[in-house]
Amino acid sequence: MAEPIYTVASDSETTGEDRSAPIFPEIAVGIDIGTSQCSIAFWNGSQVELLKNTRNQKIMRSYVTFKDDTPSGGVINELSHEYDMLSGAAIFNMKRLIGRVDTDPVVHASKSLPFLVQTLDIGVRPFVAALVNNVWRSTTPEEVLAIFLVELKMMAEHQLKRPIRNVVLTIPVSFSRFQLTRVERACAMAGLQVRLMPEPTAVALLYAQQQQQQAVHENMGSGSEKIALIFNMGAGYCDVAVSATGGGVSQIKALAGSPIGGEDLLQNTMKYLLPNVESIFSHRGIDEIRRMGLLRVATQDAIHKLSFQSSVQIDVNLGNGSKLCKVLSREEFEMVNSEVFEKCKNLVNQCLHDARVGIDDLSDVVVVGGCSNIPKIRSLLMQKSKKKALYEGMNPLEAAVSGAALEGAVASGIADPFGSLDLLSIQATPLAIGIRADGNSFIPIIPKNTTMPARKELVFTTVKDNQSEALIVVYEGEETRAEENHLLGYFKIIGIPPAPKGLPEITICMDIDSSNMLRVLAGARLPGAHHPATPFMEVKMPTVDDGHGWCAEALHGKYGAAMDLVSLQKKS
Amino acid sequence: MVSNPTRPMVGLSCKAATTKGPDYYKLLSVSSGCNASGEEIKRAYRAMALQYHPDLVCDPLLKEQSTKMFVQLNAAYKTLSDPVLRRQYDDSMMGLNNGYSYERRGFEVDRTVWQRQILELKRRSACQRDRSVSWGGRMRARNYSEC
Structure with missing residues (x-):
């Protein structure tokens, strides 16, 4: 123990408590908690693998149900049907609310969710509550996030047969540092030490690994630099990154992000289908919550179908004698959401501009996230990049969590005999x-x-x-x-x-x-x-x-x- | 132009960003100096990043130093990877090539190279320390550090 200590600078002393132990004494797992779905991945010694829950799902739903006093999340909790979320006892979409105050437009847009989100517009955290035995049980986004984390942690510990203490958690680009502290607080509640990684940069790292393996495979040495445009849109957030990749190093040249996502597409479509939707559900009684949930489930279903067919029949009984019967075409869906798509385009333009990259410089366009199947999103990116095809090399729902698991393995300092972990992600400030x-x-x-x-x-x-x-x-x-x-x-x-x-x-x-x-x-x-x-x-x-x-x-x-x-x- | 020589900000070690001193080519270990191609500079930066990025330095005692080193590498790369900034930089280095300024510059180069060598030596000794100790010793050290 007589090793010399080299620290001389006084500024490291003030933060010494954070540095005294190595940040990753063991391999960190990667976790992606999305607005609507979550997943966990780990480095299994040769590659990244996603864990499955007892229902054999790799992609689990991000919600928590409050029953009596014990909340349980979508990782372990067995929900028989989507309609279980109609009771007002299920809380979801919390990633959109974390670290936001009640003057934030994003919080206001969350008021149509089938539970209680109340705002007083004074700059404090909103009142969020689930209906349990006819009583509003208040909760916070941090609590909900911590419940997911605990469940994912337990699941991983059970399957990997080792304690999990370190995670790499993906976050949206547009999160402020204040929001990051809320996420860190949730991780602390779950007993986890966390490293936060913007979602598209995790995807960029996975891309870097794939390019590196390909270069080694084709015996090209470290290959030349490739510029990739990464577009990641989920239920709550849209993120864009431009990365320069070569020799396993992924350097982020620019980031852009905004809290727009599938949830906005859903709400716009709901308003289009039922124009007086807000007045119908203004009372927040058990019936309103139920009907709000029914409309939500039916609309969600329709939007999914519109990715593969040009029109969809919606038939939903909203109770109280009101029934919604309508055919929704893809054109209508795109028209209703033109503003959202316009915002996506602006984010891409901004990111390319900030990265000082021309369209001709782009080697690949990677589109991932829950919205990546939407034809309009795909055509928008192909048009913008003047490409005939998008990058096909990764599963759009697993890319971010896989990248996070790679970062966990790299930062843990383990070496891979085949060089699969000779990677580096060089980050840039998002704001x-x-x-x-x-x-x-x-x-x-x-x-x-x-x-x-x-x-x-x-x-x-x-x-x-x-x-x-x-x-x-x-x-x-x-x-x-x-x-x-x-x-x-x-x-x-x-x-x-x-x-x-x-x-x-x-x-x-x-x-x-x-x-x-x-x-x-x-x-x-x-x-x-x-x-x-x-x-x-x-x-x-x-x-x-x-x-x-x-x-x-x-x-x-x-x-x-x-x-x-x-x-x-x-x-x- | 030279009337306002480097005025160090007392108490702050932000010199990398403010002094005109360091030879960016040497810093990035570009052997062909100012004749290097853009691709060579990119390659050199990536190689240096893989060596000095604090994420890849596991010893917490060396993190601080590698962070400083990496911040300098970035300043160098930012200038040399931009054709306009690079030309300006090349011109200014030619212009500074006399008298007092030259000596200052020489000192800065020596200092950064020296810093890098020290860091590399420490890194190596840290690696060797890890390897030479038995598995049990490593585990004990780890448990100790976690307490």
């Missing part, structure tokens, strides 16, 4: 991170699509003579106005030496380490001074907790511009 300055502007310090780990800094200055304090409000997002981005936290630096405005140099440095932890360092000094006037403050982000959506507003109300900053124009 810009910066501070509020120059009035009410968002000034990015780490821009979007910066390769991670990353470290960047900018210099700011004071707005008032003899200003001794400055407020650092950290945001994440892409909007120019600060308050339209996700608030991650705030702190103030004090003891700025007295000086005319515009003179002190306030350096803000942001650091994302290999475990994706964000730290913000801030310090002030006068030009020419060799030492900072105050010791550098180092703050881990995010620091805000639930229900703090109004903090930035309150800060502004209390302090006005008294502690503001502006960017310092460097004299050249």
Whole structure:
């Protein structure tokens, strides 16, 4: 135990508790918990394998049923029929709600689900509840997520005959760091140490492995670089990535994502089939929930069929004497959802633009996720990329979880004799991170699509003579106005030496380490001074907790511009 | 232009992003220097990433250093993989090729190369340590570190 310890930098001490043990002392499994479906995969020594539950399913449904006091999830729970979700006791689609406050449009769109989602529009978490014995039993998205995780963990431990402590969990690109902390909290509740991986980057890693194996097989050495466009659309989220792949290394060049998905297609179609759908179900009685569920199941079924046939007959008895009989054509479905498809196209355009990649540079277009069978989605991507065919090499429902399992194996440091794990996923930041300055502007310090780990800094200055304090409000997002981005936290630096405005140099440095932890360092000094006037403050982000959506507003109300900053124009 | 020489930000080690010092070609181990083709630079970056990306460094003590190294590699790759930035960089390196600046640059190169060598040596010794100890020893060490 007399090994020398090389750590000298003081900043590693403050985070030492996170690093003292290797993150992956054993092989991590990959988990994909989608808005509607979940799955778990592991590296079996030679390849990735998906686990099956007792009903022989590899892809399980993401819902939790509350009965009496014991909730049980869709992994283990035996549900006889889809219609069991009509009682109001089944909670699902929680991935769409995690880490969101009740002013969020995505939360409002979830109010048509057959259980209770109530909003008060004050910036706190929504009230979510299941109907159990005629009483509303409240729950949280984190609790529901933790139940899935515990069930998947138990299933894997039983089958693999070893304890599972480490997982790679896939997440949507558009999740803010605040949402990530909620996901991490759910994992902690389930007793799991987690590494989070954006879904399309997991798919990109699987693609990199397939290309590498092909190159080895064809004896081409590491091959030349291939640019892939990855499009992943599930029930809740649409994600796009552009990756550059070669020699087993997958480098993410750009990411784009939005909370649009199959759920929006479903709701638009429901509204089209039954225009007064919202008023019919406004009361949330047991009957309304039942009818809402019936319509949902029938519409879902119809949308699935429209992927393979040009029209579908819908026949559903909604009770109360009302009956819905209608033929829905594929054209109608596409027309009703034209806005969703337009948004998908915009995400692809944006991602290609951000990656600075031309359509001719694309080697492959990979389309995965629950919506990948929809003809309009496929034609849209083929049109956009001017390709006659999409990439065929992977199962669209298993790609993300397989990629996560690969990342788990790679990060665990195990070697594969055939080189199947000589892989690396180089990630990029999905959103810009910066501070509020120059009035009410968002000034990015780490821009979007910066390769991670990353470290960047900018210099700011004071707005008032003899200003001794400055407020650092950290945001994440892409909007120019600060308050339209996700608030991650705030702190103030004090003891700025007295000086005319515009003179002190306030350096803000942001650091994302290999475990994706964000730290913000801030310090002030006068030009020419060799030492900072105050010791550098180092703050881990995010620091805000639930229900703090109004903090930035309150800060502004209390302090006005008294502690503001502006960017310092460097004299050249 | 040279009137504002490198002014280190005291207390912050963000120098990789701000100093004009390091020779990006040497950093990426591109043997043919500024004559290298785009494909050569890509290949070199991938090889260096496989060696220094912190995800592939299992020893937690080396993670910090490999992270710093990888951030420098990225700065180099970002410049050299962009034709416009690369030309600017090449020009600036030619222009700096005299007097004080040259010496500074030489120092920076030496420093990064030196850092890399140290890191590589530590990495190797960590690997050997792993291999030379018996299975039982490794398990004990692991259990110990998990406590």
